[in-house]
Amino acid sequence: MTENQVNQVSSAEEEVAAICRDLIRIDTTNPGNHSGPGERRAAEYVAGLLSEVGLAPEVLESHPKRTSLVARIEGEDRTRPGLLIHGHLDVVPADAKDWRQHPFSGEIADGCVWGRGAVDMKDMDAIMLAVARQRLREGRKPKRDVVLAFTADEEAGGTWGAQFLVEQHPDLFEGVTEAIGEVGGFSVSVGDQRLYAVQTAEKGIAWMRLKATGTAGHGSMIHNDNAVTKLSEALARVGRHQWPTQLPDATSQFLTRAAQALGVEFDPQDPASVIGKLGGMSKMIGATTQHTANPTGFKAGYKVNVIPQTATAELDGRFLPGREEEFFAELDRLLGTAVSREFIHHDVAVETTADGDLWNAMKSSLNAEDPEGIVTPYCLSAGTDAKWFSKIGIRCFGFSPLRLPAELDFPGMFHGVDERVPLDSLRFGVRVVDRLLDIC
Known part of the structure; x- marks a missing residue:
């Protein structure tokens, strides 16, 4: 990077923390229905930042206050396929009494920006905005068209965000063939080395409601047809x-x-022999060595001496790429004939390969900032908006680059308490993403 490029990027590095703090202070809690504050205020804030530098973002609402935003930056060669960079604006709930810093304060402490969304994923939203604003101010076009998408509802499956966009407004992604999004490109300290885990796959989702039916009756009697049992x-x-x-x-x-x-x-x-040495990353990687199905809720009855006619439960199932059919076959065997199931949310697994020009550009961009870093693919145990964008033919990677301190349990902060992102990591992300747009 030349001295001139360093100067060009420096203001984006200075701006990124302020944008991240502003976004955290806008409460976009998504409780899984429309009872939260919604993403409207955050989308309007993002639209204002992009409009300031000459873009004309489209603000799209799928339901009152459930708001997403899309903007396109023209590239040097508009005949080339476009690149999508996407981030979600919603966050999961947070209880302030459990946190060392208020989850919606955007406080800076111990060299970090604190708050709900600091790692999931208002950090990457801020990086996207800081880089785009700086490049547009300076008239530096990316190599190809770049579409920026800031979505609603990712934390509840994307129905009111990415799904709405790809089904109702697919024209906004015309010509786009590749994408980068969340949960990848961050460093994991293993031994005395840093691995940069770039997401090339993620498990499928099967959130289900289970139901058993029996015969209602008096709780004092012998009862062999009990739905709860x-x-x-x-x-x-x-x-x-x-x-x-x-x-x-x-x-x-x-x-x-x-x-x-x-x-x-x-x-x-024997993958456990290595997984056990991965620290905070062990749970995320460990969950991608097999299918998982975890009961998460149970509801039955309305009085202690009344045997209910029905009992229901919730189950969070995650299946490996390419193995969905076998997952459901085994699950149905375990449930047996007395229990029925229906989907609360069902979505595909995503998988691509670690190759091609975009992969090489991500690797080069990371290694330019951290020559000793080792870039490697990995599979995510959770799900992202990549599921929806993949359905319109876009090849998706998880790439939100951060160089992290070895002692920071980054995976443990996803949906956890005391979520925070180091200021140095945000600045690192700005430099990597800016470099990526210069070479891909």
């Missing part, structure tokens, strides 16, 4: 089931790289 037994079978180890390619590649960093051999039949 039927459902409880089925939930216990599912919750205690040991799913077989099956490694997606991205998980296998990540664990192979991690084993090399640790100086040990990787045995695909």
Whole structure:
């Protein structure tokens, strides 16, 4: 990077923390329905920042206050396929009494910006905005068209955000073939090395409501047709089931790289031997070595001496890429014939390969800022808006680059308490994303 480029990027580095703080202070809590404050205020704030530098963002509302925003930056070569950079504006709920800093304060303490969304994912939203504003002020076009999308509702499956955009406004993504979004490109300290985990796959989602039906009656009598008993037994079978180890390619590649960093051999039949040495990353990677199905709720009855006719429960299922059919076959066997299921939310697994020009550009951009970093694919155990964008033919990666302190439990802060992002990591992200737009 030339001295002139350093100067060009410096104001974006200075601005990124302020934007991140402003976004955190706008409460966009998404409780999973329309009872939250919505994303409207945040979308209007983003629209204002982009309008200031000459863009004409489209603000789109799928339901009152459930608001997304899309803007296109013209590239040097408009005949090339476009790149989508997407981030969501909503956050999960937070209880202030559990936090060291108020979750909607955007406080700066201990070299970090604190608050709900600091890592999921108003940090990347701020990086996107800071880089775009600086480049537009200076007239520096990206190599190709870049579409910026700031979405609603990602934390509840994207129905009112990314799904609404791809189904009702697909023209906004015309010519776009690749995308980068959240939960990737962050550093993981393994041994004395830093691995940069770029997401190339994510598990599918099956949030389900289960139901058992029996015969209502008096609680004092012998009762062999009890809906509560039927459902409880089925939930216990599912919750205690040991799913077989099956490694997606991205998980296998990540664990192979991690084993090399640790100086040990990787045995695909015993991934736990490496996973156990990954610190905070162990839960995220461990969940991608098998399907998961976790009971998360149970409802039955209305009086202690009344046997209810029905019992219901909620189940969070996540299936590995390419293995959806086998997941449901095994789940139905475990549930048995006495329990029915219906989807609360069902979405695909996503998987691509670690190759191509965009992959090489992400790798080059990271290594330019951290020459000792090792870039590796990985599979995400959760889900992102990439699921919706992949349905219109866009190849998606998780790439929100951050160089993180070794002691920071970054994966543990997703939906956790005391969520925070280091100021130095935000500035690192600005430099990497700016560089990426220069070379891809």
